[in-house]
Amino acid sequence: LAKTTQPISMDSYEGQEVNITCSHNNIATNDYITWYQQFPSQGPRFIIQGYKTKVTNEVASLFIPADRKSSTLSLPRVSLSDTAVYYCLVGDANTGFQKLVFGTGTRLLVSP
Amino acid sequence: DGGITQSPKYLFRKEGQNVTLSCEQNLNHDAMYWYRQDPGQGLRLIYYSQIVNDFQKGDIAEGYSVSREKKESFPLTVTSAQKNPTAFYLCASSEGETQYFGPGTRLLVL
Numbered sequence: 001l002a003k004t005t006q007p008i009s010m011d012s013y014e015g016q017e018v019n020i021t022c023s024h025n026n027i028a029t030n031d032y033i034t035w036y037q038q039f040p041s042q043g044p045r046f047i048i049q050g051y052k053t054k055v056t057n058e059v060a061s062l063f064i065p066a067d068r069k070s071s072t073l074s075l076p077r078v079s080l081s082d083t084a085v086y087y088c089l090v091g092d093a094n095t096g097f098q099k100l101v102f103g104t105g106t107r108l109l110v111s112p
Numbered sequence: 113d114g115g116i117t118q119s120p121k122y123l124f125r126k127e128g129q130n131v132t133l134s135c136e137q138n139l140n141h142d143a144m145y146w147y148r149q150d151p152g153q154g155l156r157l158i159y160y161s162q163i164v165n166d167f168q169k170g171d172i173a174e175g176y177s178v179s180r181e182k183k184e185s186f187p188l189t190v191t192s193a194q195k196n197p198t199a200f201y202l203c204a205s206s207e208g209e210t211q212y213f214g215p216g217t218r219l220l221v222l
Contacts, residue, residue, distance in 0.1 A: 034210075041216065043215055102147075102154035104152070
């Protein structure tokens with residue numbers, strides 16, 4: 001199982017760009033990188049997923065360097081409602097999500 | 113409206129009592145999962161099922177039981193053998209590379 005390491009917490013202000021980096025040194029060839037967002041007392045919500053280079057959707061961007069040993073979730077112009085815990089997961093979902101591990105995530109606090 | 117529903121939102125258990133948490137999905141997904149989340153912690157896998165009538169233990173299955181008689185339903189029973197059941201329980205289903213979560217059930221012990 002690919003182990004991931006993320007900062008425990010981050011602070012930001014409204015309107016700023018936030019970048020959360022996840023380290024996954026032993027990522028396997030078939031592994032994808034997926035980020036989830038979780039608000040208190042709610043289930044995690046899928047944000048973005050990628051395999052290599054850059055992926056962008058309406059919510060975030062995901063930057064993955066060539067060696068794939070890390071990835072960076074970028075949230076443009078955060079608002080107060082982006083305060084949440086963000087999880088980075090690495091794995092081959094084709095073999096089943098039971099192999100994916102949710103760590104403690106990164107707790108992002110956005111202030112006015 | 114497609115999605116995953118969990119009920120109840122809050123559940124109280126008396127000591128020695130078994131309680132069952134409901135999870136229903138209308139996404140037509142084969143795979144379903146149960147996780148437990150303790151305060152300030154990540155999710156830990158209790159049980160998972162990749163197909164009807166089949167399920168496997170996850171990392172912390174002791175004190176829990178499940179059934180998968182229908183594709184859309186995956187109920188979790190917290191038995192009296194689970195000595196520390198107070199937690200937030202999340203059900204999920206998956207298709208392809210994405211996992212979808214329900215709103216969760218918070219279980220409290222009286």
